[in-house]
Amino acid sequence: MTTPRVRFAHRKPVDFAIVGSGAAGGVLARELSTAGFDVVVLEQGSYRRAEDFSHDELSVIIQHEISSGASGTWPQTFRRAADQKSVIPEFPAAYYATTVGGSSVHFSGNYWRLRPVDFNERSRLGAIKGTGFADWPLSYDELEPYYTRVDWEIGVSGAPGPFDPPRSRPYPLPPMPVKSSGVLLERGARAVGLHPQVAPVAVLSRPFNGRAPCIHCGFCMGFGCETGAKSSALATMIPQAEATGRCEIRPESTVYRLETDGRGRIGEVLYYDRDGGEQSQRARCVIVAANGAETPRLLLASESSRFPDGLANGSGKVGRYLMFNAHSVTHGVFDHALNDYKSVQCSRIVHDFYETDEKRGFYGGGGIDGRPFLSATPILYALNGLPPDGPRWGAQYKARLAEMFTRKMVVAGSTTSLPLETNTITLDPELRDPWGRSAIRVTYRDHPDDLAMATFLQDRAVDILEAAGANRIWREPVLPSTIGAHLLGTCRMGDDPETSVVDRYHRSHEIRNLFVCDGSSFVSSGRGQPTMTIQALAFRAAGHIARFARAGEI
Amino acid sequence: MTSRREFLQSTGAVLGTTWLATRWSEVLATGTAAGRARDDAKPFVALAAADAADLAAIAERIIPSGETPGAREAGVIWFMDQALSGFMSAALGLVTSGLADLNRRVLAEGLETRFVGLDAQAQDRLLTAIEAEPFFEAVHFMTLAGLFAMPAHGGNRDHVGWKLIGFEHAHGWQPPFGYYDGRADKDNGEST
Ligand SMILES: Cc1cc2nc3c(=O)[nH]c(=O)nc-3n(C[C@H](O)[C@H](O)[C@H](O)COP(=O)(O)OP(=O)(O)OC[C@H]3O[C@@H](n4cnc5c(N)ncnc54)[C@H](O)[C@@H]3O)c2cc1C
Ligand code: SF4
Numbered sequence: 001m002t003t004p005r006v007r008f009a010h011r012k013p014v015d016f017a018i019v020g021s022g023a024a025g026g027v028l029a030r031e032l033s034t035a036g037f038d039v040v041v042l043e044q045g046s047y048r049r050a051e052d053f054s055h056d057e058l059s060v061i062i063q064h065e066i067s068s069g070a071s072g073t074w075p076q077t078f079r080r081a082a083d084q085k086s087v088i089p090e091f092p093a094a095y096y097a098t099t100v101g102g103s104s105v106h107f108s109g110n111y112w113r114l115r116p117v118d119f120n121e122r123s124r125l126g127a128i129k130g131t132g133f134a135d136w137p138l139s140y141d142e143l144e145p146y147y148t149r150v151d152w153e154i155g156v157s158g159a160p161g162p163f164d165p166p167r168s169r170p171y172p173l174p175p176m177p178v179k180s181s182g183v184l185l186e187r188g189a190r191a192v193g194l195h196p197q198v199a200p201v202a203v204l205s206r207p208f209n210g211r212a213p214c215i216h217c218g219f220c221m222g223f224g225c226e227t228g229a230k231s232s233a234l235a236t237m238i239p240q241a242e243a244t245g246r247c248e249i250r251p252e253s254t255v256y257r258l259e260t261d262g263r264g265r266i267g268e269v270l271y272y273d274r275d276g277g278e279q280s281q282r283a284r285c286v287i288v289a290a291n292g293a294e295t296p297r298l299l300l301a302s303e304s305s306r307f308p309d310g311l312a313n314g315s316g317k318v319g320r321y322l323m324f325n326a327h328s329v330t331h332g333v334f335d336h337a338l339n340d341y342k343s344v345q346c347s348r349i350v351h352d353f354y355e356t357d358e359k360r361g362f363y364g365g366g367g368i369d370g371r372p373f374l375s376a377t378p379i380l381y382a383l384n385g386l387p388p389d390g391p392r393w394g395a396q397y398k399a400r401l402a403e404m405f406t407r408k409m410v411v412a413g414s415t416t417s418l419p420l421e422t423n424t425i426t427l428d429p430e431l432r433d434p435w436g437r438s439a440i441r442v443t444y445r446d447h448p449d450d451l452a453m454a455t456f457l458q459d460r461a462v463d464i465l466e467a468a469g470a471n472r473i474w475r476e477p478v479l480p481s482t483i484g485a486h487l488l489g490t491c492r493m494g495d496d497p498e499t500s501v502v503d504r505y506h507r508s509h510e511i512r513n514l515f516v517c518d519g520s521s522f523v524s525s526g527r528g529q530p531t532m533t534i535q536a537l538a539f540r541a542a543g544h545i546a547r548f549a550r551a552g553e554i
Numbered sequence: 555m556t557s558r559r560e561f562l563q564s565t566g567a568v569l570g571t572t573w574l575a576t577r578w579s580e581v582l583a584t585g586t587a588a589g590r591a592r593d594d595a596k597p598f599v600a601l602a603a604a605d606a607a608d609l610a611a612i613a614e615r616i617i618p619s620g621e622t623p624g625a626r627e628a629g630v631i632w633f634m635d636q637a638l639s640g641f642m643s644a645a646l647g648l649v650t651s652g653l654a655d656l657n658r659r660v661l662a663e664g665l666e667t668r669f670v671g672l673d674a675q676a677q678d679r680l681l682t683a684i685e686a687e688p689f690f691e692a693v694h695f696m697t698l699a700g701l702f703a704m705p706a707h708g709g710n711r712d713h714v715g716w717k718l719i720g721f722e723h724a725h726g727w728q729p730p731f732g733y734y735d736g737r738a739d740k741d742n743g744e745s746t
Pocket of ligand 2: 204218223224226227228229344
């Protein structure tokens with residue numbers, strides 16, 4: 001039975017307007033509506049449901065049916081440093097999904113918690129020159145109950161590993177079946193003295209809360225799940241929010257400005273509807289959860305005479321300290337068919353190199369996993385999945401294409417990214433989107449330690465693939481990132497209004513009724529797979545925000 | 555600016571490359587029509603017949619037919635016509651001028667024909683000369699996309715592209731998925 005959808009009047013202030021219905025926005029909407037508040041969620045993407053998703057690689061991946069690549073609609077520019085001219089890249093630099101449920105719809109669902117070290121590594125290791133390396137204003141212990149809530153609220157499948165941080169409750173669901181890439185990763189890693197473990201994923205291995213389990217279709221990374229087994233905000237939080245009768249999801253609503261009143265409070269959220277018409281929603285409190293690229297863009301674009309550098313930007317930190325998590329990719333081919341194009345991306349990971357080890361000579365840590373990566377679907381495989389040294393066309397090329405698809409896997413490394421003030425989201429001075437808004441300009445160059453760590457993990461990947469018996473191995477060169485799917489750090493949290501954008505409860509230091517909660521809140525990058533933490537933060541924030549609202553402290 | 559190669563290698567890249575235009579809705583709207591045009595052997599929409607013949611010939615050198623079907627059997631040219639009249643219409647000029655240039659090279663060699671009329675050896679020689687050019691990149695991309703995209707987009711007739719690489723399209727799968735996880739002695743016991 002479907003609950004009739006609630007519609008709120010635009011002119012009458014609702015308790016909360018939330019910008020963005022993604023990983024964080026979905027949790028906030030569900031928690032606040034369940035707590036009895038009226039909530040409007042403004043989402044620029046369309047309202048697609050499980051039955052609207054497809055396996056059509058050309059439309060979904062190449063043509064960006066559900067993601068930020070649609071250069072006409074969501075244009076972006078990229079440059080490596082402030083002294084370079086920015087260009088429109090072939091592929092969007094800030095890559096995310098534009099659909100109800102946000103990037104949790106098309107993500108791969110690898111769900112790693114941060115560990116205690118991620119929250120206080122600055123204190124443990126000391127300052128790192130030229131970076132904004134800092135502790136979080138909260139500890140792992142404080143966040144642990146919320147990690148556990150994420151596990152049990154959305155459905156995470158997994159099993160404890162040897163290096164895991166403490167957990168107060170076991171995983172709600174057993175591990176996903178191991179894939180051939182998992183067996184091989186495990187075999188190779190053991191042989192070189194490492195400790196492989198089950199990959200935790202936000203995907204159902206068994207029925208859970210009325211949802212069916214994963215059918216291993218394989219169209220997972222970059223695609224929406226047709227069965228709802230992927231524990232996206234769309235499959236979990238959003239229907240529950242709507243079922244309260246107090247939450248309206250308003251799709252195709254692109255927020256372009258937060259309007260402040262004479263008291264320096266936000267009174268109205270201005271947005272374009274699907275026809276480009278200007279609309280406004282009044283709200284007592286606004287929470288921006290538009291992700292680490294769009295959140296700073298909106299705050300910067302909302303500048304006014306009172307806030308000339310953008311909202312909540314007294315520190316000048318809005319849009320700074322962008323962190324992507326660096327990567328390395330190493331390919332291996334085996335004698336028999338893995339068919340790694342089936343099921344989810346990862347079934348086994350290696351976390352032996354999580355901690356910074358000063359003996360390595362650089363800062364950083366990371367994780368390793370086994371997966372098809374881009375070779376999960378045929379077109380991307382053909383474009384990206386073959387060794388670089390062979391012919392690119394002709395009979396020999398065709399033979400290679402035919403030989404490797406079922407027999408290969410990737411061992412991927414993901415690492416820390418140091419927060420650099422020079423890695424930013426800013427407004428492009430020239431390029432405009434179809435509504436006339438300034439496009440996102442991404443400026444990014446990895447810290448040398450991040451690339452050193454990615455290379456270190458690649459060396460381990462080669463060891464693992466060799467020990468697993470790969471008959472052919474090749475490395476993709478570790479180069480400075482030009483694309484990020486993890487958009488972190490651009491409205492960092494902290495106790496000091498001089499050096500951070502939001503406080504430990506995600507309230508902006510400057511505007512009392514403005515909260516920001518999404519990937520932008522991160523202080524450090526973790527070692528990859530940030531979304532488990534984004535959602536834990538959102539559960540925690542929602543509790544505090546509800547408390548403030550009840551106490552009249554907003 | 556990032557070169558295409560560097561771009562493809564940039565491992566932060568979650569996904570591979572794309573062609574510039576992004577009017578995906580048009581593709582969705584006309585996709586099935588393209589599959590039908592191929593099956594009914596309808597005339598081309600974007601391409602003149604002579605250009606289509608040359609383009610098809612290039613595609614057939616990129617993925618030649620042999621013991622297994624190639625670009626020809628997949629009907630890749632129908633995908634190309636569909637793409638160039640839809641989401642890749644921005645690349646139509648590049649493609650037609652690239653073909654004109656290629657045919658000038660044919661004439662310059664004193665050969666009295668268009669590209670399609672050459673023997674395979676001569677075709678390969680000419681293509682080797684232009685393989686680093688954006689025109690060749692575009693045709694290369696369209697050949698692969700046409701071989702591997704869903705048949706509704708015009709190519710991949712009878713799934714010949716998918717069969718070539720061993721990709722089976724099913725709604726879902728059950729384990730074991732491959733040889734290594736199917737073996738009884740797989741060494742994944744302890745950590746699960
Ligand atoms: C292909 C891919 C694979 C990934 N795999 C993993 C993985 O395995 N594990 C992991 O941890 N993470 C993964 N990620 C990253 C993960 O998706 C993000 O970290 C996470 O979804 C970010 O959550 P968020 O709430 O910050 O933003 P999002 O989930 O991006 O949500 C933001 C929402 O706000 C909307 N929005 C933005 N601006 C506006 C505006 N002005 N007006 C209205 N609405 C707006 C957007 O359309 C979007 O729906 C992956 C990402 C991609 C792209
Ligand atoms: S592999 Fe499983 S979780 Fe991923 S999209 Fe397919 S059914 Fe959904």
